[in-house]
Amino acid sequence: MPALFVSAGFGMLDYDVVIVGAGPAGGAAARSCIAGGLKTLIIEKRKIPRHKACSGILVPAAVNSLRQTFGPLPGDVMADPSELRALRMHFPGGRTLDVPLGGVLIRRERFDHWLCRSSGAEIDDGTTIRSFQEQHDHVVVRGTRQENEKWEILCRVLIAADGGTSTVVRALDPGRHEKLDWYTALQESYECRPVLEPGYFHFFAFPEVSLYASAYVKDGSLVMEVVASRLDNVTQSMGRFRELLWPQIGVNEAKRVQRLGCRVAYAATKGLFHFGNARVLVAGEAAGFLNLFGEGISSALASGTLAGDAAVQAIEAGAVPGLIYRKYVESEKRRTLRQFSLRAYIRSNDVIFDFRKSFIALARKKRIILLLDFMRWLIKVKLFAGR
Numbered sequence: 606m607p608a609l610f611v612s613a614g615f616g617m618l619d620y621d622v623v624i625v626g627a628g629p630a631g632g633a634a635a636r637s638c639i640a641g642g643l644k645t646l647i648i649e650k651r652k653i654p655r656h657k658a659c660s661g662i663l664v665p666a667a668v669n670s671l672r673q674t675f676g677p678l679p680g681d682v683m684a685d686p687s688e689l690r691a692l693r694m695h696f697p698g699g700r701t702l703d704v705p706l707g708g709v710l711i712r713r714e715r716f717d718h719w720l721c722r723s724s725g726a727e728i729d730d731g732t733t734i735r736s737f738q739e740q741h742d743h744v745v746v747r748g749t750r751q752e753n754e755k756w757e758i759l760c761r762v763l764i765a766a767d768g769g770t771s772t773v774v775r776a777l778d779p780g781r782h783e784k785l786d787w788y789t790a791l792q793e794s795y796e797c798r799p800v801l802e803p804g805y806f807h808f809f810a811f812p813e814v815s816l817y818a819s820a821y822v823k824d825g826s827l828v829m830e831v832v833a834s835r836l837d838n839v840t841q842s843m844g845r846f847r848e849l850l851w852p853q854i855g856v857n858e859a860k861r862v863q864r865l866g867c868r869v870a871y872a873a874t875k876g877l878f879h880f881g882n883a884r885v886l887v888a889g890e891a892a893g894f895l896n897l898f899g900e901g902i903s904s905a906l907a908s909g910t911l912a913g914d915a916a917v918q919a920i921e922a923g924a925v926p927g928l929i930y931r932k933y934v935e936s937e938k939r940r941t942l943r944q945f946s947l948r949a950y951i952r953s954n955d956v957i958f959d960f961r962k963s964f965i966a967l968a969r970k971k972r973i974i975l976l977l978d979f980m981r982w983l984i985k986v987k988l989f990a991g992r
């Protein structure tokens with residue numbers, strides 16, 4: 606249990622800011638709070654470094670944001686290969702489309718650990734937040750440690766960076782969870798030498814196999830991912846993907862070395878973002894930030910930084926942090942909505958995956974065939990919001 610400190614005008618407080626979640630949103634929020642001179646604690650329910658189902662692709666927006674706030678990525682965070690040239694889309698009939706990415710491939714457990722550690726915040730891992738109570742000028746946060754020991758902390762601002770299934774958001778808006786369409790993601794890594802070109806994120810637009818199926822080579826392993834809706838079984842979906850992929854890449858048998866899963870929802874397609882209220886700020890996937898193809902780190906970093914900045918600004922000015930944060934985060938919300946807008950893709954307007962440029966570079970006949978393939982996939986997955 607941390608020692609209480611006396612803070613002018615706020616009575617007895619343990620911390621200025623408590624952050625729930627040691628992912629990219631939590632790490633980025635912590636960095637801003639510490640830079641603004643705030644006493645900050647990150648609480649993480651798992652022991653860190655922890656694994657997280659994630660391909661570990663940092664798109665250029667994420668790399669730029671990291672460079673500005675955290676500096677260069679350490680060597681041991683980078684995966685092998687560390688450069689990701691393109692998203693290679695595979696369609697039935699063997700047709701492919703390369704969409705240049707210019708991304709970086711990282712080891713997620715080391716990346717998140719590095720972010721949180723180098724933020725300079727105190728970290729309490731193996732500790733879960735169970736409930737919180739917002740008062741006029743502070744928040745009471747309660748939880749348990751792994752041995753079931755109960756604790757209570759007082760802070761001025763609580764930042765929820767606790768991921769897509771956020772306990773904090775569920776407490777703030779119990780109905781929202783039911784309004785979202787939930788999917789199950791499964792990631793498996795295999796020890797084998799596949800004939801699959803490294804440096805590419807191979808995406809398979811085969812909805813009858815899985816809504817989303819991807820494969821790539823990372824640190825000498827073959828990594829495969831699928832996403833299944835409520836109506837499908839994710840293990841069977843992975844089985845269908847193996848049946849499709851392995852004969853094509855010369856794999857007969859392979860030892861599975863890792864299996865990770867989680868639930869995901871695309872809040873943006875339903876406009877169901879949640880940024881918290883007066884003293885509870887919600888950032889990252891908890892707030893609904895998840896882009897097309899499940900890209901979420903760039904927005905987690907951006908919104909985490911903005912939540913931290915809002916806390917600093919509000920504490921300095923004696924203002925309401927939630928009001929400041931909602932203003933700050935509006936541009937990130939608009940950027941996320943653009944990632945689901947057909948119009949933005951047609952105009953090539955600030956989208957992470959710029960399909961338009963790749964289509965234009967093709968010969969006319971191939972362009973039409975691939976466009977039809979692409980539309981068929983889009984109609985099946987129903988991910989575009991049509992804005």
Ligand SMILES: Cc1cc2nc3c(=O)[nH]c(=O)nc-3n(C[C@H](O)[C@H](O)[C@H](O)COP(=O)(O)OP(=O)(O)OC[C@H]3O[C@@H](n4cnc5c(N)ncnc54)[C@H](O)[C@@H]3O)c2cc1C
Nearest residue numbers: 626628629630650659660661662734767768889890901902
């Ligand atoms: C299969 C898959 C592949 C993906 N690939 C990519 C990719 O290549 N690139 C990309 O940009 N994005 C990718 N994403 C999305 C990305 O992983 C998320 O968007 C990102 O992790 C969100 O970061 P966050 O900090 O908001 O939350 P998280 O990274 O989910 O972190 C939340 C943390 O909060 C902790 N927590 C939760 N509840 C509590 C509690 N009550 N008390 C204490 N701690 C708590 C959790 O243990 C967790 O560590 C992928 C997602 C999936 C499912």
